[in-house]
Amino acid sequence: MTKLSTDTAQASPTKQFFVSMLTRDIKLEDAILDLIDNCLDGALRQSNGELPTYEKYWVRIRLAKDHFSIEDNCGGIPREVAKNYAFKMGREADDSRDADTETIGMYGVGMKRAIFKMGRNSIVKTRHGNDTYEVPITAQWLDATNWDPLPIHEPTEAKEKLEQPGTSIYVSELNEGVARHFSNPAFVNEVITAISQHFTMFLQWGFKIELNDEVVKPVHVEVLVSPREDGPAPYVYQKTDGDVTVSITVGLNTSRRSEDDDTDDDADFAGQRASATAGWTVLCNDRAVIVGDKSRLTGWGDLPLVPLYHPQFAVITGIIEFRAKDAMKLPVTTTKRALDASSELWLESLVKMKEGMRVWISYTNDWKNHPRSDQQSHWQDAQPLSLSSAIEAVASRKSARTSSSLNDVGSKVDVVEFNPKKSSVLPKPDAKKPSSKRIVFSRPVEEVRAVSKMLFDDPGVNAGTVGDECFAIQLALALPSKTRGG
Structure with missing residues (x-):
């Protein structure tokens, strides 16, 4: 028999340990993307569950050797949210702000982790409606052992107030190595590339992101689709199970790298040069978690069905998107730039991904020793389409299969499938033509x-x-x- 005691054992984390471990496993560029995600979530909350008019929103970022700043016009943080949720180290169970919005935040650590990753002094200034206030996070607060609430200050000068609803974050006293990265043009270019990939859908919809005064342009991830009922089209699979939708398409890409790619290489037909978007792109609620993956993670090298990736497959692009209002159901980690490969949803989807890959691997095998012009003639009317547009175009074909059923809990399950090989819409080479060799060389x-x-x-x-x-x-x-x- 034990005797009850009035003594207690401390079980709360120390601030130094919490901050150190929170920032250790996230890259500096991912911390910046986290802050942009918060801006987008603000725009989504402004639209009350509807698709926002992204053209009216912007984000401006500055990377300098002595500071970091980010400013947006995405609605700001309501004061009550700041007092009760936004600056907590983690999300409370009763925080249901995004129950009807397809955001990607899950744990309530993104903004704080990003700030701690960069520096020791910061100030978060926000305007919601006509209410402007600021919250400082100082080195003194970080060094203190206790978890005192953060103060909320009221700007007194007109120049200290934001011109329109939004949020501004300024970080100074940068951590060791961060200032060196921010003043390195190569790192700045890496961040621009990451933004162009991760937020490609929002950028295409008109959302504006500037980094050091440079407007970031999207990397297009598209597949070719013929408008003809019997024309070549990509593999398509879409399943809506309750409140989770998985959409997949696999097809030929255009080899177009970005909006301003005016190269005069042989890019008039898919496959004449390796594309930045060859391989698999994985989206979660419109954010590109992975772009152009060619590893075992997305099924490449899963023999005997799928071989290892090699240049023959540079014409193949696969796109898969997971959508859910509850971000916890998405197969994504807290960094939002890596997959939870053990997720049951991911493993189930991988089966269909490999099925689609097999179609196009066989297609490239059939055509690899035949003249380009013979293949090109079949694709002259094909247009590059995004994932949603490709699925919409293919789902309307008579040969597309649709079905509805109920799952184990009685929720409706809707499925759309289109296999171009089974539908006999893929062009086949003329077997009577002699084998050919491709000639590749470069000249100034x-x-x-x-x-x-x-x-x-x-x-x-x-x-x-x-x-x-x-x-x-x-x-x-x-x-x-x-x-x-x-």
Whole structure:
């Protein structure tokens, strides 16, 4: 028998341990993306569950050797939310602010973790409606052993108030190494790339993000779809089970890297050069968690069904998106830039992902020894479409399969499937044509333009066309009977 005691054992975490461990497992660029996520969540909350008009929202970021700043016009933080939720180290069970909004925040640590990752002094200034206030997080507060509430200050000067509803965060006394990263152009470019990928959908919808005065442009992740009922189209699978929707498409990509990619390489048809979006892109509530993955994580190398990725498959793009109002149901980690590969939802989806990959692996095997022009003729009317547009276009075809059922708890399950191989819409090479070899070489742009001018009286003809014409001229000399008129 034990005797009850009035003594107690302390079980609360020390502040130094909590802050150190909270920031150890997140990259600096991911901390910046976390803050942008908060801006987007603010815009979503402004729309009351509807799709926001993203064109009217913006985020401006500054990376400098002595400070970090981020400012938005996405509605700001209501004072009651700041007092009870926003600055807590974790999310309370009764925090139901986003119950009807497809945000991606789960644990209530993103803003604080990002600030602690960067520096020891910060001030969060926000305006919600006409109410402007600021919350400082100082080095003294971080060094103190207790968890005192953070003060809320009222700006007294007009210049200290934000011009429109939104939030501004300024971090100074940067941590060791952070200032060096912020003044490194290579790191700044890495952050720009990460933003262009992670927020590609929002950027395409008009959301504006500037980093050091540079407007960030989206990386397009698209597949080719013919508008014809019997035209080539991607593999499609979509399943809505209760309040979770999984959407998958696998098809040929356009090899377009970004909006301003005006390269004159052979990019007029998918597959003429490796694409930044070849492989798998995984989205969760419109955020791209992974872009262009070509590893075992997304099924590559899962023999015997799927081989390891190699350049033949640079034409293949797969896109999968998970949507849920409850972010805890998404297969994503707290950094929002990595997958929870042990999630049952992910493992179930991986089966369909590999099924779609198999279709296009077989397609590239069928065509790899045949002239590009023969394949290109079948895709002339195909247009690059995003995941949602591709599914909408393919789901309307008569050969698409749809079904509805009830799951174990009585919720409706809707499924849309389209397999282009089973629907016989994929072009097949002419078996009677002889095998061919692909010729690939590079020459300086000035030389290509000079030859193009000589052959076509136009220096801007596509490099592939110039190469084909050069070969045809030499072939006519080597085999006169093979001239185009013979």
